[in-house]
Amino acid sequence: MMRSGTTFGLALVALTGCQDVINLDPVDERPVIQPRSRPGPIIGGTLLVEAGLAVAADPDRDLIHVVDLENRRVLHTITLEPGDQPGRVVRGSEHEVHVVLRGFGGLATIDDQEGTLLRRQQLCPEPRGVAYDDAEASIYVTCAGGALIELDESGNELSRTKVEPDLRDVVLVDGKPVMSKFREATLVDEERARTTVPQQGEFQARVAWRTWTVPNDPSNAIYMLHQLSSTNPVPIDPPPEEMGPEDGDLPYGGGGSFCEPGISTTAVTRFETGFVSTTILPNARLTVDAAVSPDGAWLALAMPGAKEDQPTMAVMPNEGFGCFFDEGARIGEQxxxxxxxxxxxLVMLSREPARLLIQSSVPFGEAEAIDLPGESVFDTGHEIFHRATDSGLSCATCHPEGTDDGHVWFFDGLGPRRTQPLDVGLAGTAPFHWDGDMNDMTVLMEEVLAHRMGGMMQSGARRESFQSWVFAQEGRPADDGLQDSSLVAQGQALFASMGCGSCHSGDKLGGSTSEPIRGMRLQVPSLVRVSLRPPYMHDGRSSTLEESVVDMIQTTTTAEVTSDNVTALTAYLRTL
Amino acid sequence: MPLGTGPKVVSPEPVDPAVARMIRLDYLLGVAWRIEPVDVAMITSIEYGQMKGFSGSFHTGMLLSPDRNIVRVVDVPIGLGAVYRHRFGGRPLYASVGLTAGILVHRAGTDLGVIRRVDPDLRAPLRLAWTVERVGMSLALVPAFSFRERTYERRGAEVWKHHSVRVGLVFGLHWDLVVGRANRRRP
Incomplete structure (x- = not known):
């Protein structure tokens, strides 16, 4: 009796001061679905539409479809090699259509009348944009590494110009190629003259998803669909009194309500000679492609990152008010x-299910669907990565195309932190984030995806699917063959002799250790594809690769900084 | 004889609380502070014992948390204990102090379903009661301790929190169901 009384008393004492914390975050327990071949990140803009005809590239299934829009039927489906990842599509002369093959690293030319593959040629590790010059009968291809390649109709290389890394699209204005840069969201021409999107209040332009021109537009305007990222301080751990009970009150600054921009939003900028105008689209989620109607009145958006119960397309007036209502729009396609x-x-391409949607009347009207061949590529990890959370943000917002947005965020209590790339092969590089404060992907998903962004907690199996999908993202080296090979060899030797490899070690050249630097302990970033992602350092202090090399030499070595050394080292780094 | 005549009415013999026994039932309504926020408190108890002196006590009730947006909480304290009651002079005014032990049943409706918890619960009610005949009014201060602090979180942020200590202030009515002379104590 005495003993049980003592035990009961001790139990009560032990209970005193106990915290009972109940987590109300819902857990997504839906079963995991993974196709045989897992799809890559969404790149968007893989559709060519002409009068009565569409050529649709399907990067998830490595297919190209030629579709008769008038009779609503698929004329041809061309099967490419696994991993070819067809992207941008442009009409060449006669029956030729050129399709960028991002995974293959080249260009495919098809005969859309016969439905045959005419040619498939390698150009650079990561081609992105393509344009066709009717007057010169030449093809322009932009490469992520910074090359602008001009080909004749037979595929012979006419020129290879070194422009700037991270090129995206190419359009022709008065016969001259104008290119967009993906992360920076700027326009650059062959002479490297730049046109930038003006700062929009607290927002800075980032991630040029699509740049295009409208045929027969007398103003010769260039349109750019891009993101806007906040330069204001971003709270990551606000006290409870600053967090309301509503769903929109999230650490990452809310957003997600109608017409309320979060920390990142969508915009379309129109560049004309001497005039630049930007329309902000606050409730457009992860918008990866856009098109303007021939009369210039309407703007169509592809938003594959919208929530599952919301439409992934929208049509709105081309100019003026940037918010749109999407009630009644079709749901179920991506x-x-x-x-x-x-x-x-309006013609729309859905990746999952594979479909073309044809809407004769815009902005309102029923869309007819044409099913495209190919099995389902629904993938749980891919889905978690791309779908918007309650904040309107998805992982792909800051990590577009499974990499990074090049933005330096100012986090409350932490300071400036440049978004880290994901396509460097993250397996085995935990802990994550610059400060190494995320021990593993589970912690990262709970803290960032669920708490800060307002996403659902995920079951163990779904977390595993997400992790394996993210870990599979590994971009190719960004070497477009533009570097002087002797300079590259010299830079590689310097890299070794200066001891850079002691921190930037392993096959990823970094990413797996933390090192003390400037009084902080920071994760050593991988140098894979480093030339694509200025600004550099955890706080983005170095705007160019050259500046970052100087900074590193001065901070971590006793070596002398010479322009020769910097030139050689950067030449080497641009091949990684 | 407009008022008529009838049998003589005999006043009941006044009860001597020192030797009277009773069963008292009460209903009290008030508030309970848990430092912050303030809950609505409804308490009912039944006491059996001496009108002046010791009684056994059983209580239950409901504590309704006011913010019902995300977490809709009802706490039900249930307990047994003893009360010592003291009369102020010859007036029908009593003060009592008690000590009860029991459980606090926590029930919360959330988006994830109903969440239930049970904690040990101690109370030390202090009460002022004014009784006329068999009906009266009570004002009670009820400090209580339920051992565990409870927090609900959503996306890393606290959306509901209650401390393990609470102080209730309740006011209500009571009825003395049975009042009678106690059995004579053996010497």
């Missing part, structure tokens, strides 16, 4: 590309 026929019919 639209990644849009285009208009000359008569104003």
């Amino acid at each position: 639209v990644t590309s849009v285009g208009f026929e000359p008569d104003g019919t």
Whole structure:
């Protein structure tokens, strides 16, 4: 009796001061689905629309479809090699259509009348944009590494110009190629003259998803669909009194309500000679492609990152008010590309299920669907990565195309932190984040995806699917063959002799250790594809690769900084 | 004889609380502070014992948490204990102090379903009661301790929190169901 009384008393004492913390975050327990071949990140803009005809590239299934829009039927489906990842599509002369093959690293030319593959040629590790010059009968291809390649109709290389790394699209204005830069969201020409998107209040332009021109537009305007990222301080751990009970009150600054921009939002900028105007689209989620109707009145958006119960496309007036209502719009497809026929019919490409949607009347009207061949590529990890959370943000917002947005965020209590790239092969590089404060992917998903962004907690199996999908993202080296090989060899030797490899070690050249630097202990970043992602350092202090090399030499070595050393080292780094 | 005549009414013999026994039932309504926020408190108890002196006590009730947006909480204290009651002079005014032990049943409706918890619960009610005949009014201060601090979190942020200590202030009515002379104590 005495003993049980003592035990009861001790139990009560032990209970005193106990905290009972109940987590109300819902857990997504839906079963995991993974296709045989896991799809890559969404790139968007893989559709060519002409009068009565569409050529749709399917990067998830390595297929190209030629579709008769008038009769609503698929004319041809061309099967490419696994991993070719067809992207941008452009009409060449006659029956030739050129399709960028991002995974293959080249260009495919098809005969859309016969439905045959005419040619498939390698150009650079990561081609992105393509344009066709009718007057010169030449093809321009932009490469992520910074090369602008001009080909003749037979595929012979006419020139290879070194522009700047991270090129995205190429358009022709008065016969001259103008290119966009992906992370920076700027336009650059062959002479490297730049046109930037003006700062929009607290927002800075980032991530040029799509840059295009409208045929027969007398103003010769260039349109750019891009993101806007906040330069204001971003709270990551606000006290409870600053967090309301509503779903929109999230550490990452809320957003997600109608017409309320979060820390990152979508915009379309129109560049004309001497005039630049930007329309902000606050409730457009992860918008990866856009098109303007032939009469210039309407803007169509592909938003594959919208929530599952919301439409992934929208049509809105081309100018003026940037918020749109999407009630009544079709739900169930994941639209990644849009285009208009000359008569104003809107054509949309859905990646999952594979479908073309044809809407004859815009902005309102029923869309007819044409099913495209190919099995389902629904993938749980891919889905978690791309779908918007309650804040309107998805992982792909700051990590577009499974990499990074090049933005330096100012986190409350932490300071400036540049978004880290994901496509360097993250397996085995935990802990994550610059400060190494995320021990593993589980912690990262709970803290960042669920708490800060307002996403659902995920079951163990779904976390595993997400992790394996993210870990599979590994971009190719960004070497476009533009570097002097002797300089590269010299830079590689310097890299070794200066001891850079002691921290930037392993096959990823970093990413697996933390080192003390400037009084902080920071994760050593991988140098894989480093040339693509200025600004550099954890706080983005170095705007160019050269500046970052000087900074590193001065901070971590006793070596002398000479322009020769810097030139050689950067030449080497640009091949990684 | 407009008022008529009838049998003589005999006043009941006054009860001597020192030797009277009773069963008292009460209903009290008030608030309970848990440092912050303030809950609505409804308490009912039944006491059996001496009108002046010791009684056994059983209580239950409901504590309704006011913010019902995300977490809809009802706490039900249930306990047994003893009360010592003291009369102020010859007036029908009593003060009592008690000590009860029991459980606090916590029930919360959330988006994830109903969440239930049970904690040990101690109370030390201090009460002022004014009784006329068999009906009266009570004002009670009820400090209590339920051992565990409870927090609900959503996305890393606290959306509901209650401390393990609470102080209730309740006011209500009571009825003395049975009042009678106690059995004579053996010498």
